[in-house]
Amino acid sequence: xxxxxxxxxxxxxxxxxxxxxxxxxxxxxxxxxxxxxxxxxxxxxxxxxxxxxxxxxxxxxxxxxxxxxxxxxxxxxxxxxxxxxxxxxxxxxxxxxxxxxxxxxxxxxxxxxxxxxxxxxxxxxxxxxxxxxxxxxxxxxxxxxxxxxxxxxxxxxxxxxxxxxxxxxxxxxxxxxxxxxxxxxxxxxxxxxxxxxxxxxxxxxxxxxxxxxxxxxxxxxxxxxxxxxxxxxxxxxxxxxxxxxxxxxxxxxxxxxxxxxxxxxxxxxxxxxxxxxxxxxxxxxxxxxxxxxxxxxxxxxxxxxxxxxxxxxxxxxxxxxxxxxxxxxxxxxxxxxxxxxxxxxxxxxxxxxxxxxxxxxxxxxxxxxxxxxxxxxxxxxxxxxxxxxxxxxxxxxxxxxxxxxxxxxxxxxxxxxxxxxxxxxxxxxxxxxxxxxxxxxxxxxxxxxxxxxxxxxxxxxxxxxxxxxxxxxxxx
Amino acid sequence: xxxxxxxxxxxxxxxxxxxxxxxxxxxxxxxxxxxxxxxxxxxxxxxxxxxxxxxxxxxxxxxxxxxxxxxxxxxxxxxxxxxxxxxxxxxxxxxxxxxxxxxxxxxxxxxxxxxxxxxxxxxxxxxxxxxxxxxxxxxxxxxxxxxxxxxxxxxxxxxxxxxxxxxxxxxxxxxxxxxxxxxxxxxxxxxxxxxxxxxxxxxxxxxxxxxxxxxxxxxxxxxxxxxxxxxxxxxxxxxxxxxxxxxxxxxxxxxxxxxxxxxxxxxxxxxxxxxxxxxxxxxxxxxxxxxxxxxxxxxxxxxxxxxxxxxxxxxxxxxxxxxxxxxxxxxxxxxxxxxxxxxxxxxxxxxxxxxxxxxxxxxxxxxxxxxxxxxxxxxxxxxxxxxxxxxxxxxxx
Numbered sequence: 001x002x003x004x005x006x007x008x009x010x011x012x013x014x015x016x017x018x019x020x021x022x023x024x025x026x027x028x029x030x031x032x033x034x035x036x037x038x039x040x041x042x043x044x045x046x047x048x049x050x051x052x053x054x055x056x057x058x059x060x061x062x063x064x065x066x067x068x069x070x071x072x073x074x075x076x077x078x079x080x081x082x083x084x085x086x087x088x089x090x091x092x093x094x095x096x097x098x099x100x101x102x103x104x105x106x107x108x109x110x111x112x113x114x115x116x117x118x119x120x121x122x123x124x125x126x127x128x129x130x131x132x133x134x135x136x137x138x139x140x141x142x143x144x145x146x147x148x149x150x151x152x153x154x155x156x157x158x159x160x161x162x163x164x165x166x167x168x169x170x171x172x173x174x175x176x177x178x179x180x181x182x183x184x185x186x187x188x189x190x191x192x193x194x195x196x197x198x199x200x201x202x203x204x205x206x207x208x209x210x211x212x213x214x215x216x217x218x219x220x221x222x223x224x225x226x227x228x229x230x231x232x233x234x235x236x237x238x239x240x241x242x243x244x245x246x247x248x249x250x251x252x253x254x255x256x257x258x259x260x261x262x263x264x265x266x267x268x269x270x271x272x273x274x275x276x277x278x279x280x281x282x283x284x285x286x287x288x289x290x291x292x293x294x295x296x297x298x299x300x301x302x303x304x305x306x307x308x309x310x311x312x313x314x315x316x317x318x319x320x321x322x323x324x325x326x327x328x329x330x331x332x333x334x335x336x337x338x339x340x341x342x343x344x345x346x347x348x349x350x351x352x353x354x355x356x357x358x359x360x361x362x363x364x365x366x367x368x369x370x371x372x373x374x375x376x377x378x379x380x381x382x383x384x385x386x387x388x389x390x391x392x393x394x395x396x397x398x399x400x401x402x403x404x405x406x407x408x409x410x411x412x413x414x415x416x417x418x419x420x421x422x423x424x425x426x427x428x429x430x431x432x433x434x435x436x437x438x439x440x441x442x443x444x445x446x447x448x449x450x451x452x453x454x455x456x457x458x459x460x461x462x463x464x465x466x467x468x469x470x471x472x473x474x475x476x
Numbered sequence: 477x478x479x480x481x482x483x484x485x486x487x488x489x490x491x492x493x494x495x496x497x498x499x500x501x502x503x504x505x506x507x508x509x510x511x512x513x514x515x516x517x518x519x520x521x522x523x524x525x526x527x528x529x530x531x532x533x534x535x536x537x538x539x540x541x542x543x544x545x546x547x548x549x550x551x552x553x554x555x556x557x558x559x560x561x562x563x564x565x566x567x568x569x570x571x572x573x574x575x576x577x578x579x580x581x582x583x584x585x586x587x588x589x590x591x592x593x594x595x596x597x598x599x600x601x602x603x604x605x606x607x608x609x610x611x612x613x614x615x616x617x618x619x620x621x622x623x624x625x626x627x628x629x630x631x632x633x634x635x636x637x638x639x640x641x642x643x644x645x646x647x648x649x650x651x652x653x654x655x656x657x658x659x660x661x662x663x664x665x666x667x668x669x670x671x672x673x674x675x676x677x678x679x680x681x682x683x684x685x686x687x688x689x690x691x692x693x694x695x696x697x698x699x700x701x702x703x704x705x706x707x708x709x710x711x712x713x714x715x716x717x718x719x720x721x722x723x724x725x726x727x728x729x730x731x732x733x734x735x736x737x738x739x740x741x742x743x744x745x746x747x748x749x750x751x752x753x754x755x756x757x758x759x760x761x762x763x764x765x766x767x768x769x770x771x772x773x774x775x776x777x778x779x780x781x782x783x784x785x786x787x788x789x790x791x792x793x794x795x796x797x798x799x800x801x802x803x804x805x806x807x808x809x810x811x812x813x814x815x816x817x818x819x820x821x822x823x824x825x826x827x828x829x830x831x832x833x834x835x836x837x838x839x840x841x842x843x844x845x846x847x848x849x850x851x852x853x854x855x856x857x858x859x860x861x862x863x864x865x866x867x868x869x870x871x872x873x
Binding site: 001005006007009010011013014017042043044045046047048185186188189190192193195196400401402403404405407408411445449452453456457458460461462463464465466 | 479482483484485487489493494495497529530531532534537538541542545548551554555556558563565567636637638639640
């Protein structure tokens with residue numbers, strides 16, 4: 001049940017919140033959340049709910065085994081239980097997400113004729129599987145206690161705020177909130193405000209930029225001009241940011257309404273001065289997960305340069321593969337791995353001597369090229385599109401269609417550009433530093449409130465009037 | 477205002493709106509259809525186990541709640557106003573605002589035909605026409621193909637800059653008429669006729685169909701080609717209806733544009749007695765009811781799309797007609813019947829009783845006219861399928 005659906009916004013959320021706050025006690029409220037999460041997830045199909053239930057059961061059992069074996073003085077047994085749990089999680093993910101990819105790749109490379117399975121991937125499987133892995137590793141490492149009540153594991157892995165597309169919450173960051181979190185008027189209000197921001201990002205900006213990018217990317221490259229191709233790439237750059245960060249805002253907002261403090265996922269990534277910085281600001285919960293559970297266990301950077309390079313490339317190939325089972329995604333991941341390795345081992349501190357706008361421009365160039373690879377369905381398609389952007393093949397610089405897009409989507413492009421800059425935090429800082437009267441404070445508060453209300457109303461008009469647009473990250 | 481007040485207001489606004497709209501939508505009786513959107517609205521879905529398993533039930537609930545959303549028409553209209561008027565967009569829901577405010581189709585549904593495929597497609601189309609001609613020739617009848625430009629095609633110069641009219645539509649038309657000529661099939665290219673009347677209003681501004689003027693030009697060209705004298709304009713009683721006009725394109729943009737256009741209908745000044753059946757049921761009127769104060773759409777002509785209409789004037793000295801066409805034919809039909817003894821009108825998108833070839837063999841009409849729009853010259857489905865006994869899906873009006 002997507003957050004931008006009529007069902008969620010006007011039926012599920014008010015009902016869930018109403019029942020939640022009507023029920024006293026932590027146990028009762030957790031029960032309400034769990035039941036609501038089951039309904040929320042089952043909305044996408046009971047078959048998906050069954051897969052989630054299996055995953056929760058396996059992780060609960062493995063977690064109990066790890067804890068029991070470790071406390072019984074059998075660390076090797078605990079490690080075996082951890083490995084079994086990791087294998088089970090990876091197998092579950094692979095069977096739904098990668099089996100077809102592996103079979104088709106084997107057929108292509110080895111000349112085999114393996115049947116290509118086509119299982120329907122449960123929505124959010126990449127997210128809840130990563131949370132399951134986090135649970136097992138954190139319990140194994142002793143960073144957080146095992147959950148003896150399976151319903152608490154279910155609440156962690158299946159919480160409706162995060163199950164579809166994150167943020168991926170580390171168990172060590174979450175476990176305490178199962179028992180102890182602060183529901184308050186302040187949290188509900190902050191959650192509502194955050195939700196409205198996310199809804200507006202998705203409905204007002206991502207939707208229009210998505211229409212533009214989809215149309216341009218669907219145009220045969222032979223018919224694209226250089227400017228047209230750049231517009232398509234920039235539109236997708238805006239679409240994926242406002243789509244996913246909008247979703248994350250809504251998820252964090254919904255979590256906040258029920259007292260949860262979920263990790264931030266975005267921190268204005270398009271202001272980055274390097275690719276490394278970009279990935280510290282983009283999909284932060286995924287980056288944190290890979291750092292904690294893959295990069296550091298591989299040795300991180302406390303190894304030789306060569307092994308460090310290997311670790312970086314492994315993590316980024318896996319990051320690419322996590323996003324989708326195609327070679328384009330692998331290429332996209334490796335592309336970032338190579339860029340980060342260059343920044344780390346070749347450029348190093350020399351980058352600091354480059355004028356900041358140049359660093360920013362080069363970073364954005366790398367990011368936009370990355371999104372073209374990400375968006376393209378095949379590697380050949382990606383290279384052909386990038387060729388047009390580079391002006392290869394004697395393409396026209398600009399064509400009337402490109403100018404039309406520029407005119408048609410000028411509002412969304414400008415708003416998108418402005419909204420991708422950290423102007424709101426900047427203004428807030430200025431405001432907090434200034435001497436302000438009570439009247440000014442009240443006017444400002446009412447102004448923000450009015451803008452939020454207006455954004456909510458306009459977003460509703462978009463939701464009701466347009467064909468439902470799923471979030472891009474649902475397919476991962 | 478304290479922080480607590482501010483927080484309370486946030487919660488009140490957010491949940492107040494959500495609860496009010498959610499509960500309001502549920503309490504209000506469900507609507508069956510939307511006049512604004514001109515479509516059936518989803519009704520409360522029945523719970524089915526298979527749908528629950530696959531998630532289809534959730535999708536049905538979402539469609540239902542969205543369709544029955546409290547104040548849906550206002551939301552939809554506001555969205556259109558905001559985008560078209562506020563943000564100055566010229567494209568929405570498949571409609572493009574052309575020069576002078578004329579509404580056009582966005583052409584995105586058109587699947588261009590590569591030049592290399594044209595000859596093959598043309599040959600396959602002519603095979604059908606050959607069979608139809610042989611059937612008509614067998615009893616001494618006449619086959620006539622009337623091809624006409626769509627509004628998008630005729631007003632292609634009115635698209636805003638950045639829209640490129642599909643190259644294949646311009647390329648195919650001359651090849652199509654040349655092929656008909658090679659196969660000895662009589663034809664009329666209305667594009668040439670319309671070109672001479674470009675200054676006249678041949679299409680509605682807010683609808684994709686032609687006006688009575690466009691239909692009359694088609695009617696008179698068609699009858700002249702068949703050797704039948706059409707009624708002159710002064711032999712027709714033209715009535716411009718005061719009703720508000722619901723244009724198909726205007727409907728797609730939530731009636732954002734003023735409904736100032738008017739529908740004109742025509743009937744012979746000297747009445748010609750006739751009997752009329754549509755889909756086997758006697759229905760005397762050539763026009764859909766249009767009570768004062770009610771809105772009318774193009775579907776007023778010949779009471780909209782019908783599988784089969786038969787009009788008999790009981791004048792055996794005149795030839796009989798079989799006319800095959802889509803909704804563009806509806807306005808032509810309200811004029812064409814005046815020149816024939818018995819005239820039959822088929823819309824093969826809806827007619828399933830028999831194939832066109834069987835129909836021709838059964839009724840042996842003196843004249844068989846195929847009305848086809850230029851986007852469909854090489855289309856062998858719906859009204860382009862002469863040999864099938866069941867029409868393929870062709871939902872376009």
